[in-house]
Amino acid sequence: MKDLSFYMKDSIKQGYSLGAYNFVSMEILKGICEGCKKSLSPCLTSISEGGFSYLGEDFILPTFETAKKHYNIPIFLHLDHGKSFEICKKAVDLGFDSVMIDGSSLPFEENIALTKRVVDYAHKHSVLVEAELGVLAGVEDFVSASTNIFTNPKDAKIFVERTQCDSLAVAIGTSHGAYKFKGDATLRFDILSEIEEALPNYPLVLHGASTVPQKYIQIINEYGGNVKGAKGVDENLLKEASTKHNIYKINTDTDIRLVYFASLRKHLKEHEENFDLRKFNEVAIQNISDYISERNEKVFNSKDRI
Numbered sequence: 001m002k003d004l005s006f007y008m009k010d011s012i013k014q015g016y017s018l019g020a021y022n023f024v025s026m027e028i029l030k031g032i033c034e035g036c037k038k039s040l041s042p043c044l045t046s047i048s049e050g051g052f053s054y055l056g057e058d059f060i061l062p063t064f065e066t067a068k069k070h071y072n073i074p075i076f077l078h079l080d081h082g083k084s085f086e087i088c089k090k091a092v093d094l095g096f097d098s099v100m101i102d103g104s105s106l107p108f109e110e111n112i113a114l115t116k117r118v119v120d121y122a123h124k125h126s127v128l129v130e131a132e133l134g135v136l137a138g139v140e141d142f143v144s145a146s147t148n149i150f151t152n153p154k155d156a157k158i159f160v161e162r163t164q165c166d167s168l169a170v171a172i173g174t175s176h177g178a179y180k181f182k183g184d185a186t187l188r189f190d191i192l193s194e195i196e197e198a199l200p201n202y203p204l205v206l207h208g209a210s211t212v213p214q215k216y217i218q219i220i221n222e223y224g225g226n227v228k229g230a231k232g233v234d235e236n237l238l239k240e241a242s243t244k245h246n247i248y249k250i251n252t253d254t255d256i257r258l259v260y261f262a263s264l265r266k267h268l269k270e271h272e273e274n275f276d277l278r279k280f281n282e283v284a285i286q287n288i289s290d291y292i293s294e295r296n297e298k299v300f301n302s303k304d305r306i
């Protein structure tokens with residue numbers, strides 16, 4: 001089976017992206033893997049530091065290895081937003097395929113030093129490293145945005161040369177969470193193109209790229225939830241980033257949570273007598289799987305790439 005570094009290069013060459021999907025439970029991992037199997041897409045599963053401690057490190061690897069064997073497609077495990085050398089080292093030692101060291105809140109030189117330290121350790125163990133430069137905005141930051149929250153193309157080149165990181169998360173207008181934008185969202189493709197000129201054929205990563213499908217927001221609100229005014233990134237912008245730019249990986253976390261909770265709320269309201277978690281989780285896994293396969297096919301263009 002092909003490894004992650006193959007897909008890193010291939011996705012840029014062929015104009016697709018890998019969806020990097022976060023999981024915090026076996027049910028969500030199953031939904032992600034089933035969706036990728038359905039669309040025959042390489043499957044990149046992510047776990048954050050929070051997810052790491054929630055699931056427990058002793059559970060993560062055996063669960064992941066079982067999924068790999070069971071689904072028999074390329075499935076990779078990535079650490080999302082590791083904030084310290086220690087957490088990245090732990091993920092490397094556990095056998096992750098890839099780790100992210102997020103030093104984006106540090107001054108430039110400190111980010112370089114921390115990233116370089118992680119790269120040196122991870123590469124010794126054949127593990128890939130993603131780093132981040134530029135700060136992902138929250139809603140308030142975005143409104144008062146000055147250009148320094150975006151990744152500076154010249155800095156990006158220096159950063160990659162000095163750290164030798166394998167991929168770089170860039171800030172071009174996305175932000176984390178379900179409340180991304182007050183107005184209409186735009187991605188700064190002009191800045192992205194400048195980064196691509198400075199770093200030709202280099203794998204870039206987009207964070208904070210949930211679409212926040214209104215269909216699921218409506219279900220959540222109709223069945224007792226209260227998620228108002230949530231807004232994500234337009235699918236067409238993500239498709240453009242996937243197919244026409246060197247974005248090899250696009251992260252999705254919030255959407256999966258929304259699909260899960262919409263499924264849960266609807267099922268419980270319609271079956272008030274039910275107290276068997278398998279019944280609502282079956283529905284949730286199916287809906288996550290449908291969401292993932294559709295996103296792989298229509299947005300990330302990763303169908304039939306395995």
Ligand SMILES: [Zn+2]
Nearest residue numbers: 081207208251
């Ligand atoms: Zn992120």
